[in-house]
Amino acid sequence: MAEASDTELVSNEEVTTTPTGRRRRKKSIVWEHFTIEAVAGGCTRACCKLCKQTFAYSSGSKIAGTSHLKRHITLGSCPKIKDQERKHLALTSGTKTDGDMSDPPPKRRYRISGFANASFDHDRSIRELAKMIIVHDYPLHIVEHPGFLSFIESLQPRLKMVDVNAIEGEVLAVYQSEKQNLMQVLGTIPGRISLTIGLWTTSQTLGYVSLAGQFIDNDWKLHRRMLNFLMVSSPHSENALSEAIGFSLSDWNLKTKLFTITLDNNCSSHDIYSANLRDHLSNKNALTLKGQLFVVRCYGHILNVVAQDIIASIHGIIYNIRESVKFVKASPAREERFAEVALHLEIPSTKTLSLDVTTQWNTTYLMLLAALEYKQAFTVLETCDDHYNEAPSSDDWKKVETVCIFLKLLYDSANVIISTPEPTSNIFFHEVWKILLELSNAISSEDAVVSGIAKEMHEKFDKYWKDCNLVLAIAVVMDPRFKMRLVEFSFSKIYGADSARYVKLVDDSIHELYQEYVAQPLPLTPAYVEQGEMNNINVTENNATESNATENNDNNNNNQPTTPIPTGDGLLDFDLYLSEMAINQPTKSELEQYLEESLLPRIQEFDILNWWKLNTIKYPTLSKMARDVLAIPISMASTSSSIFGTGAGNRVLDEYRSLLRPETVQALFCAKDWLQYLPTGVEPPSSAVVKMEI
Incomplete structure (x- = not known):
């Protein structure tokens, strides 16, 4: 290493004197291995406690630093430390320490500056351990596991591990601390x-x-x-x-x-x-x-229930397909043979056979979807391999194909929810009514299998629709891309000639809900001064200010002539005219204005919450209603x-x-x-320098 690098590693905390002459306590780790001895000429030398070898440290006011001392104890220069390491290596590897044993190849050593002098905080370590147990679902008894204790001791011997009761108390303390933080957040939310x-x-x-x-x-x-x-x-x-x-x-x-x-x-x-x-x-x-x-x-629950019912309707066929996939993937030789059969049949599929997780219906759907494309390969494999006899029949594959069509409806709908960063309530109306319409059409199919599955699915979705269509409809009306127009369109598809009656129910409910927000502002919402009220307040304050100013002028400047107060821009008659117009032509409510305005373009990246944020001043009351409605967790x-x-x-x-x-x-x-919403860790000190040596 060059001397320049050594100089970079000298820390100010290792200097023994300050400009004021006061001595500072040495914090460097090297002083656990060295002592300072005075020599002639006012100089000092650092003496290794193990091998007694001395090194220059200071000459008068000039300090040599500790870099060369660190190298002595960390790079194996000290013969005593080197001998201890060789004995430890012999004990762990079972070899002898005679002269015939060759030294192991040099290891990479990392020299870190900025962390060596960091103080050890025992309480913080235990607190972080409690958070680790919480976040990663570790058992509380991990503090008693021998392997974990050995690992901790290798990292920090000074950490005294607590018992189960103590770590349980620390977990409760973390819970109480984070609860107080969340209480403050909930106390400031503007809506319900x-x-x-x-x-x-x-x-x-x-x-x-x-x-x-x-x-x-x-x-x-x-x-x-x-x-x-x-x-x-x-x-x-x-x-x-x-x-x-x-x-x-x-x-x-x-x-x-x-x-x-x-x-x-x-x-x-x-x-x-x-x-x-x-x-x-x-x-x-x-x-x-x-x-x-x-x-x-x-x-989400109705999707799961319906999907499980569909899968259960062909559980025997699914069992055969699952066993078929197991057979093919049992060995590389079988996979290669199956690939050759698929290649010979010129099957264009790029999907890979995979086994499902029985508790996750989407994996079963994907397994069936991939197997369906290789159905001919499974049939041929059964004729050329005596060990395989699980191939589904042609009728079975037709049923699988039908099932996959219905599962795709559910799978696509679930993925729409998953892919939405903030799944507000307005996105669910589309999903429910589209599936309901598809099932209604499928019931009239001439295929008995199709109509049978569709009928069972429709019964469950129709019940869900009857229970939740009002909240779903109100939520989608709060979407400026659709408003009442999508409700009218979708209801005409679902209810036919009776759609007008159901549309009116939604329209009446929205107006009634809006009136509740107008008549009874939520006490939990921070005081919101609407634009008109703000203007009135400003006018009142200005009048009061002007009145006080006039009184002060009268009291303090009785002998001085007063200046007439300006009367504005000379349009007082115009203001009266506007007031009369407002009385004769009452303004429309926020809800009516919102519903009558043109729909926004349907763009995929539309951020509905940001739209309402930008339009809060325009719709102060309606935005309160939208805030609560859009926050309803439909799933x-x-x-x-x-x-x-x-x-x-x-x-x-x-x-x-x-x-x-x-x-x-x-x-x-x-x-x-x-804890998942908190920072995952603490950034290391900016002054830390990590260097690697070979």
């Missing part, structure tokens, strides 16, 4: 909040209810946060569900902010409308539209895996967490959700 309710079961007779809140913040960004994860004795009972919702609203001070509740299909709407839940709600929080929007059924699914899952009925708490205390389970689930 909608809840999603999920049910969990355990290996015991107890269960849990998970409650998450979805809202749009002041910057018009959509958020969903876990609020509570509560243990209940009977999660499916009416009282338990009502009490859990009531407790969560009180716990987070949201009694006056609740807008809607989204449930999976396993929950009945009468649970939500029970008297117990109404008692928990504040009298100020009257349900909008007499409760017509209060309960929303999860769209409870938050990840691609959950929306393709088998449904809420399979949400089972694992054996380990089932045995934890309920407050600990809640802390683990909620804090994991909250």
